[in-house]
Amino acid sequence: MSEHIDGTLSSRLGPALYARAPYLRPGEPEDLFAGGGEMGAHMRAFDWSATSLGPVEGWSQSMRSAVSICLNSRFPILIYAGPELLVLYNDAFIPFFGRKHPGLALGRPGREAWPEVWHVIGPMLEGVLATGRATWADDLMLAIDRSGFLEETYRTFSYSPIGIETGRVEGVFNAVNFTTERIIGERRMNTLRQLAGHVSESRFPEEACRQAARTFAANPADVPFALMYQWDEPHAQATLVASAGIENEVDATRWPLAHVAATGRMEVLTDVRARFGDLPGGPWDESPHSAVVLPLSQPGHKVPYGMLVVGVSPRRALDDSYRSFFELAAGHVASAVANAWADEAERRYAAELEAKQRLLDAVLQQMPAGVIISEPSGRTAFCNHQQEELVRGPMHHANCVAEFTGFHGFHPDGRPLHPEEWPLARALLQGEVVKDQELTLERCDGERATVRVSASPVKDPEGHLIAGVAITRDVTQHKEQEAELHRRVEFEQQLIGIVSHDLRNPINAITLAAHTLLRNEGLDARATRSTSRILSSAERATRMIRDLLDFTQARLGGGISLERRPTDLRHLVDQVLDEVGVAWPERHLEVRQRGCTTGDWDSDRMAQVVSNLVTNALKYSPRDTPVRVELRGGDDTVELSVHNDGPPIPPDLLPRLFEPLQRGTPQVDRASRSIGLGLYIVKHLVEAHGGTVAAQSGQGGGTVFTVRLPRSPGALAHH
Template structure:
């Protein structure tokens, strides 16, 4: 027996009560199911008398009304009727049962119709039956089997009691809004946005592919795994340049990469499991059975840079929207690669420009040595200068301009003023970087002509024909014949306006960030010191009880951690602002210092085992406080990133001129991609954030600067099965050998 919401008792185990409800209105079943479309027909043909609901004419008015609303609604509605929660649904709900419709759904108990999700929705439905209270969920993920496989779906729905006005719950009314396409669409759109945001960041195609792989790895639900191959068309060879979801590469020859590179079209493989066995399924337990291969190419590009291989979620069908997602993702990959290639081309062009400038200077000097060939070489020089990606002006000793190239006119955005003498150089409008007008005798070409001066990369502001000012760098040189007579002057002008704007913006950002860190770190010291002093004062008071002592100790511990973080930030700022970290050298025994540091560290890590070994003399002239900071950072780092049951070993090796400090732990290896950046600021030896210790990622950066301030070096080695070892090499004294 169970209790109604009005306090009366009823039986949940006697379905006959539902068939004998005395308040039902008369009527035939056909009247109830009229206008119900396909499901109305199915329900008229269904033998309800054989179920726990009993004949339709025995259904309560509440249940009949709910069924009528369900069948005539265009919104997906499902009703769970009776104590067995038998399934009734309308035409709009048919697609969501898939193959189960109608035999495995209509009139079946809910646990039989939805066995794969009953552990989720069953308790919710039974809660409505037991309490008479409605419940709901927003965008709930349910993996349903409607097409022969578990499918990732999302829905927003409510469960409302039916018949509660009669004193008992006769069923549950389920109104559903299927939000699968919206939820998955938003998730995929986020990935595409991330790809688009990183398009211009990478400087090489390989770096672009690695960034793309990291972006795919953040969405394993849609991209369980991804492989990015560079395609070598002449040799028909593929090189893996980026991967996500796979720890190791698979046999590239088993993918139809050559076919995709040749056709430029997407290929879909439906036998991935047969080809490669089980592959990562992202967040799902199943292995993908399908993968797509897309060319990494820009529109109109005949030979693609490479091929993207992406796994298809084992819980989603490869429909048009899924295909479109992969196609747009491949487009972003191609854009990132194209941008990186353009950057490389621009870099090479700049190198060629510098080389061409040097070649031009050599050519001018050769003209001085070979006066007899001046006319022929002048024609050759004119042809070369017209092709230079920089403005070039050549004048006679009087200042009369005899040559300027097209690039010079493009730089001033109009026709060049052809001066016939130095006096006519007043027709040019130039300014110093501080805005002062450039006098005639200050033009680099005039200085070369009148004073024989070689001017290199003088920075000026030039007023163009449209009134705008361009920042340029001008180099000028006199040209002399073999006898040393001045025969010409040449000026080369490069437009660096955009470069200067970018340089100024970067400098402003860096200076602001570094000064802000320094100011904040310095100003935080005073309140932290006050907190520390207050905590110490509290702990010295004898009348404190255990609880107050514990609180004061916790305050002191937090203040000390904040002090260490501020110290790291100040060291970081001092190092980045160029001042360097100051040292106070004095005779120090590194073994004695290591023992002291390990005693202090052991208090915080009482359960860990620390080992120390020494070979040779360990004395030298060092800043003992700073070296204690180095040892503490390295040992604490080793403890944090190694298993609790493994030791951390410290080894000291004394040589003739230097002492080496080795700190080793048996923890998991540092990812190879992190090793080159390990000693950079805000970096850690793991891809996961160190939330437990609230580390800000400056420890190893400061270790590097402290060691280098002593004239030493620090390096790290890490590998699978070999643990991680940091090696510090310290000269015993600056510029002197050790004295034993």
Template sequence: MPAAPAVKPRTPATGLPTGGAGPMHDKVAPPSSFLTGGGEMGALMRAHDWSSSPLGPPEYWPQSLRTVVSLMLTSKFPMFVAWGPQLAFLYNDGYVPIFGAKHPHALGLPFREVWSDIWTDIEPLVTKALAGEASFHEDLHLVMERNGYPEDTWYTFSYSPVRDETGEIAGMFCACTETTQEVKSRATLKAEQDRLRELFQQAPGFMAMLRGREHVFELANDAYLQLVGHRRDIVGKPAREALPEVQGQGFFELLDQVYSSGEPFLGRSLRVGLQRKPGTPAEERFVDVIYQPVTDKGGQVTGIFAEGYDVTERVQAEESLRESEARFRNLADNAPVMVWVTEPDGTCIYLSRSWYEFTGQTPETGLGFGWLNAVHPDDSGWSGEAFRASNAAHEPFRVEYRLRRADGTYRWAIDAAAPRFSEDGTYLGYVGSVLDITDRKEIEDRLSASAAEFRTLTNAAPALVWASANDGSIIYMNERWHEYTGQRVEDAIGFGWTAMMHPEDAKRILPYWQHCRETGETYEGEARYRRRDGEYRWHTFRALPHAGPDGAIEKWFGLSVDIHERKQWDEHRELLINELNHRVKNTLAIVQSMASQSLRQVSEENRPQAKAFEDRLFALARAHDVLTRENWEGAELREIIKEVVEPYLRQKTKHIEIEGPRLRLIPRTALAIAMATHELATNAAKYGALSVPSGCVFITWTITSDEIPRLELRWQERDGPPVVAPTRRGFGTRLIERSLATDVGGDVRLTYEPAGVVCVMNVPLSDEGGAADHPSRQ
């Protein structure tokens, strides 16, 4: 905190400048009569011990100080004076309430010590005063600790410099008024005004204050601005200028009438066209509005207060409700069902035209509870009681009874209704419908008979017949299940049937079952089920999905057949085939070994023929390997070709491209094509495209769709050495033609085109000719 401002040194007793000659210099001061009549503070000053004070006794105070103190003590206005180097603090009776608990011990203490809690705030002002600059402050905020705790205070005051007899500034004088209550009152008033203004602005209804005969807008809240369009600057403008599109709609005339008559106006659901966005057509709105005249003290109308609500949504809702009711009646009168509506007490207040046409009743005979007279006598009693009980419980209502038609015949009908409730939960009655279900009941009877026939048929079947929901749970199992497994049918329903499946098969089959339900694929396979004697026996099963009207799968129907003996025979047959494959493979190996040993002594001149023979044996062995892996049931054409040309594919300089659709061949066709491909590859490696790095062979095939499907396989060489037609037909050519013609009934066209050798093989794919699994039959 800055030090107190310095003043010129003075003598302790007189407060006059040292070395100066004042009026009382070296003289005894007169009695302190200037303190007489100073009220409480005058008495305190007279009784105060000034011996330790820098001011000294009052009778020695300089005349300038005496004059200020005398003026201060006789004033009712709060004042204080701070004098001398330490700015000793002197104050009057009016200042006592400001001091609070600091009174009276603050008398004579330094200014800085007296108001240490606010010294930081007032020191700059004090400095100005001691520098000769007076200041005035209005409602200055100060946080003071005058009663032992900080409190917000406000003051209006002035600080003025006070000069002594020498003309030097010896202190400062303050006249002040505490305005704390006034400031707080103004703040409270402002807060209340702000609150009222905020309430005005945020009021749910629109409000506006119009002044004078021109109806100039003084105020308009947010709801009013939202009604007429936020972007409008209407305040300060006459109504006709602010809202020009309203001209001719009668509202300005109403304002004129209220202003001239002094009578308020109340209007409901008034239509008004407002241009709520610049450059757009006027938008239709509906308002409830009150124009209330505002008068002065003399009763003269000075303006109009307009308030109301935008009820466009309510009017539109009412209109929509009327339209909805009209649509409901039109829909109900033309609906294929008979529609009715009741009050909360159950009395019928509406019956659609179709009811009257069906029953022959009229509104006079059908409304109320008259509708029960059209119900069959045997059904009206119990159905009426059911209706009254449901209505009393406010529950849905649903019954089936016989209803008399206008021609006197009775038809089965279903009568159903749902309770209506208001937004607050009040029960409003029923809205119901009646539907002729005679035809449906006849269909249900036929379906019931059909279901009985289905159960009889499935129970007579030797297989296990079942049906499931799309979640996999069994919903029907024929009686053969219990006869076979010993498990009760009711225990098999749901997922109980899985307990009869072999645990190993259950782990495999159940995920597959879920997959089929998700994809819609046919569910088929083989699994073991436990017979009632405990033996697990193999079954083959197959199930197809059944779709509902919307195309979604609703159910699955399937059956399982015991194939245990066939399964054992298949295993035995597979064992025999494996043994045969093993023996054939060993036989080929022996032939290859014998050929190798026999041809070892062949002369160099006949070595190429011997090598060709060995290669043909190896090609035949490779084809046999493919068929052996498939249990001699057939082989994939692509796999056969790849296996034969595999020795050439290992050589990076050889280029062979293979392309064609999937085709599975029977064994003899596969062997014939394998040997033909081997001969072509061998010839190409010696003389054709495979004999040079740049050459390439294209092997392609297609399937024709004539009366008898045929395979057309094309071997074409390119970029090889120049092609010259041979002068004689070699063994390889005769082998290709003979094997395809004799074994499978095919034919071969071998041409020596300049671009490369082309061989086209045409093979029939009938079951007798060569297809084990033709795509057209998959």
């Protein structure tokens, strides 16, 4: 038995091998492996009875047919047999197992033969076993270990069920087309095309190297890192010009740059890790073991411009095609560098002009407005990308003023804008300076935008017109915001009028009538209850009106007026709890005090704060739990806390709790007809006093609202 260079067994197996394999002999009528070449001999010599497949004579006809097709095909075919997915394959598949052939592959479960890729192909194979449906993949990348390292390979393959006609899947038939050379070849050819197309356009040697670095960076699988050095022959020194894939500059003296400069030939280093430690491996986790140093020189030039150092992919062998790729890449870079070097003086002058143009373009492109520059005739000379974004499409380039009809514009009153009425046309035709003319512009998508255009003629030192420039700003959103603000102010002003007059006056009349009826001693019990309900509803409506007025005042930014006077917060809390207790007779209210609780506050407004907080606590807590109010006096401040043992406030609601029209839970607030302004008004009343209010809520701890008030204006800030 002989062995190929790649480690595979030859197909010339002598009789001695058959003598050691009594399971089947060639030439027998039922010799399943006849005509199978080297793999047929290996399968014949394999003791299948020791596997889950059992003796060959027990294999089903479907499995036998699949194996026969596999062995007699010149196309790479692999079979996964039985529940363990044991591996069988033909001669065409041998090179793709490499060092695993045959001992680590033939007859082994698939997960043992392909441990490095089983996480990819295992689920696909098991899916075929489970469902009986075939699957496939095109140009799938699999990193296989066939030569002692993980190797980047590609394949197009199908997984087809074997024995499906028997009612169960006995295995998977795997036909494979290995596309590695094509995929990698196309990738490298694309890199070379990019180098040829882009690097050759460079104006300076350094620019060519930087462009090459960008091109190499786009293909990290073949170029994990690249370093380009400029070589100073008189001083034997190298200067790094450009790099790709590597951030920290490595010690240039450790590369054989001087040797490559002297010989003009490629140098291969196989001890890169020993020299530099771990270096970038491109898309792979491993560090490259090898690197190549090539001269950047042209025929006829004794001294190269510099050297190109490139890393070799840790998942590809440095074969002839890989070497050729590096040589061609270095040739493209060297050619571009030589051309740029030869015309350096001319390019420098052109580059200075181009630098000025780039500066102007950069300024115009980065302006936060659309810019159009026209020649005196009206021919468009320049427009920036903001102008194209403004019109939502490609900019119409006019050849004269009469062609300013490329876009439709309108005056604020809706009249169409004629070509000579555009601000830029007025600047060109009349020498007029136009400032912030408001127009309506029809975009490419049909939508309209409100814009403000400024235009001006540009003249040379002699006063001759040389250009016109127009600057356009999109103010659509600003105008919409102004309109929305105007509508909101109008609405809120109307709301104040409605609430203060059209609602409050009739409710005051209802309240007065209800009080008058209650003073009538002739009312029976039923009438008294009805009148009391009317009075209660009217008072609730009055509170809602007060909340709406406070809300509107706060939203309009006018603030809430206060009438400060000396107030004992404990006395005020007791009064509020007495009033609230009438409406909630079944609930238990507790008050605790620590320290002095007096200060200069608006007692009516603070009663409103306490009432809102306590009523909220009662609404959102179980009936059999108390609501606790705690007062703590400090040096300059007094704290008021209202605690309830209800369920926690949802975390997503907690940050928005003090915003208008927010409610704790929809069920509670529908029952109480809350409009969701209470906490919003509490916040504004507390802040009007110079204080703060905050809420804490959590599972098992209930909810606590804490108000912190300065005893007098400015005291909290001082504290």
